[in-house]
Amino acid sequence: MPHSPTQAHSPGTSRSTSATISPNILRYLAVVAAEYDVDLQPLLTEVGLDEAVMRSAALRVSYRQGSAVIRRAVELTGDAHLGLRVGAAQHLTAWGLLGFAQMAADTLREAIETGVRFQNLSGAMVVWSAEQEAAGYVLRAALPDPALDPAVAVFLAEEAFASVVALTRLSSGGEFAPQGVEFAFHAPRDTRPFTELFRCPVRFAAVENRMVFPTAWARRPMPGHDPVTYAAVMELLEEQITSRRDQQELLEVLEISIAQGLPEVPPFVEQARRHASSERTLRRRLAESGTTYEAVVDGVRRERVEQLLRRPNLSLRDIARQAGFSDVRALRRAVHRWHGVAPGRLRGEVLEQEGRTGN
Numbered sequence: 524m525p526h527s528p529t530q531a532h533s534p535g536t537s538r539s540t541s542a543t544i545s546p547n548i549l550r551y552l553a554v555v556a557a558e559y560d561v562d563l564q565p566l567l568t569e570v571g572l573d574e575a576v577m578r579s580a581a582l583r584v585s586y587r588q589g590s591a592v593i594r595r596a597v598e599l600t601g602d603a604h605l606g607l608r609v610g611a612a613q614h615l616t617a618w619g620l621l622g623f624a625q626m627a628a629d630t631l632r633e634a635i636e637t638g639v640r641f642q643n644l645s646g647a648m649v650v651w652s653a654e655q656e657a658a659g660y661v662l663r664a665a666l667p668d669p670a671l672d673p674a675v676a677v678f679l680a681e682e683a684f685a686s687v688v689a690l691t692r693l694s695s696g697g698e699f700a701p702q703g704v705e706f707a708f709h710a711p712r713d714t715r716p717f718t719e720l721f722r723c724p725v726r727f728a729a730v731e732n733r734m735v736f737p738t739a740w741a742r743r744p745m746p747g748h749d750p751v752t753y754a755a756v757m758e759l760l761e762e763q764i765t766s767r768r769d770q771q772e773l774l775e776v777l778e779i780s781i782a783q784g785l786p787e788v789p790p791f792v793e794q795a796r797r798h799a800s801s802e803r804t805l806r807r808r809l810a811e812s813g814t815t816y817e818a819v820v821d822g823v824r825r826e827r828v829e830q831l832l833r834r835p836n837l838s839l840r841d842i843a844r845q846a847g848f849s850d851v852r853a854l855r856r857a858v859h860r861w862h863g864v865a866p867g868r869l870r871g872e873v874l875e876q877e878g879r880t881g882n
Contacts, residue, residue, distance in 0.1 A: 546572070546577065546584045546589070546646060547613070547617045547618065547645065547646035548589065548593075548609065548646055548648060548682060549567070549572070549577070549584065549589060549592055549593075550577065550617070551609050551612050551613055551617070552592065552593065552596055552605075552609050553567070553577075554612065555605065555608045555609050555612055556596050556599070556600055556605075559599075559600040559601075559602065561596070561599045561600050563592065563595075563596055563599075566591075566592055566595050566596070566599075567592060570588045570591055570592060571588065571818070572584065572588065572592075584813065585814075585822070586648065586667060587822065587825075589648055590672065590675045593674075593675050593678050593679075594672050594674055594675050597674045597675075597678060598674075603674070603677070603711065604677070604681055604711065604716055604717075605678055605681075606677065606678035606679065606680065606681025606682035606683075606685065607681045607682075607685045607716055607717070607720055608685075609678075609682050609685070609686075610681060610682040610683065610684065610685025610686035610687075610688075610689060611685045611686070611688075611689045611720060612689070613686045613689055613690060614690070614693065615690050615693065615694060617646075618644075618645050618646070619644070620644075620756055620759055620760055620763070621637070621638065621641050621644050621645050621760060622690075623752075623756055624637050624641075624753060624756040624757060624760060625637050625638055625690075625694070625745075626694055626745060626747040627745070627747055627748060627749045627750075627752040627753040627756060628745050628748060628753055629744065629745065629748050629750065629753070630741070630742055630743060630744055630745060630748075631691065631695055631736070631740055631741055631742070631743050631745060632660055632736075632741040632742065633745075634694070634745055635653055635660070635662060635687075635736075635741075636653060637757075638651065639651045639652060639653050639662075641760050641763075641764060643764065644760065644763055644764060647683075648667065648679050648682075649664040649665060649666060649667065649679050649680070649683045649732070650664070650665040650666075650667060651663070651664060651683075652665070655738075655741075656735075658702070658703075658735050659702050659735040659736055659737055659738050659741070660735070660736040660737075660738060660740075660741035661733060661734070661735050661736075662687065662733070662734045662735075662736065663731055663732065663733050663734075664679075664680060664683040664684065664732040664733075664734075665731065665732070666679060666680070666732075673708075676708065677708045680706055680707065680708065680732045681706075683732065684704055684706075684721070684732070684734050685720060687734065688700075688701065688720065688721060694745065694746070694747070695740075695743060695745060695746065696743075699740060700721065700722040700723045701721055701723045701734050701735060701736060701737075702723060702735040702736065702737045703723055703724050703725075703726070703734070703735045704717070704721050704723060704724075704725045704726070704733070704734050704735075705725075705726045705727075705729035705730075705731070705732065705733040705734075706725070706726070706727050706728075706729060706732055707728070707729055707730065707731055707732050708727060708728070709727055709728050710727035710728065711727075714727075773798075773808060773809075773812065774809075774812055774814070774819065776798075777794060777816070777819050778819060778822070778823050780794065780797065781819065781820055781823040782823050782826070782827065785823070785824070785827055785845065785846060785847045786844055786845055786846065786847040787847065788820055788847055791805070791806075791816050794816065821857075824846050824847060824848070824857065825857070825861050827845065827846045827847075828842060828846045828854070828857070828858065828866075829873070831845060831846065832866065832869060832870040832873055833870075833873055833874070835870075835874065839851045839854060839855075839866055839867070842854060842866070854866060
C-alpha cells in the first residue's frame with residue numbers, strides 16, 4: 524500500500540520533507556530485520572541512505588524517509604508488531620550525549636523530562652510530553668501526523684513505549700513495570716507480546732498513546748546520578764539543540780521559498796544570495812543537515828502535488844504545471860517514485876480517504 528500523503532503544516536510546505544531526525548530507530552530496525560533474514564540495505568539505499576551514510580553520526584533523515592523504510596520493513600518481515608521488537612532492542616548509548624545525561628540525572632522523572640526536553644536529539648519520531656497526574660507520572664507519545672500510514676503509526680507507538688521500558692530497565696532496574704499502558708490503535712488478535720513486555724495492564728483503542736509510571740518509580744534515584752556530570756552534559760545538549768534549531772530553520776525557510784516560487788524553482792545561486800552566503804557554504808550547511816537542495820526541492824514538489832491531487836477539478840496537466848514539472852510524464856514518474864502508484868490511483872485513494880474522514 525502506498526504511503527498516505529501528509530497534511531501540510533503551513534501553506535505550501537511541510538516539515539516532513541526536512542531531514543532533521545537522528546536515524547537511531549532505522550539503525551535498530553535494520554538489526555532486528557536481519558533476524559528475520561531481511562536485508563534492509565537495498566531499501567535504505569533507495570531512499571538515499573547507503574551504508575557509509577548510515578554510519579555517520581551527523582546523519583539526519585526526514586519523516587518521509589523514515590516512514591517509507593518502516594512501512595516496507597513491516598511488510599517484508601511480516602511482523603505486524605515489529606515496533607515492539609525494535610524498541611526492546613535499544614540501549615541508552617545509541618542516544619549519545621542525551622542518553623549519558625539521562626543516566627546522570629537525579630531521579631527517573633528527571634531523566635524522562637530530560638529526554639522530553641531534548642527529544643529532537645534522540646531520533647524520536649513521535650512527539651513526547653510528560654506530567655504528573657493523579658494516576659501517576661504520565662508519559663504521552665503523540666503521532667507527528669494523523670495521516671500516517673496505519674502500519675507506520677502502530678510501529679511508532681509500539682517502538683516508543685517499548686524503548687522507554689527497555690531503557691528504564693537497563694538504567695534503573697530490571698524489575699520495572701509501568702502502572703499501565705494505553706495505545707490508540709485497536710487490539711491485535713494476540714496481545715501476549717504486549718503483556719509479556721510491559722508486565723502490566725495494556726489497553727487498546729484508547730484516546731491517546733499513554734504510559735503511567737508508578738509515582739514511587741518516578742521518584743526513584745538513578746543509579747548513576749551525578750549532578751556535576753549532569754550539569755556539564757546539559758550545557759553540551761543546549762549547544763546541540765541550538766545548532767539543530769538553526770539547521771531546521773534553514774530547511775524550513777528554503778522550503779517556503781521554493782513553495783512560493785513554484786512552478787519556477789529559485790536557482791541555487793539565488794538561494795545563496797538570499798541567505799547572504801556563498802553557494803559552497805550553503806551546500807555545506809545543507810549537508811550538515813543531511814540533505815541537498817535538490818532533495819528539498821523534491822520534497823516541496825511532492826507536497827504540492829499531494830495538495831493539488833485533492834482538487835478533482837484539476838487535470839494532471841494542470842498539476843504538473845503548477846508543481847513545476849516539464850510535462851505529465853515527468854509528473855507520473857515522480858509520483859510513482861514517491862508512492863509506487865500512478866497519479867490517478869493516488870488521487871482516488873486520497874479522495875476516498877478524505878470521504879471516509881469527512882475532510
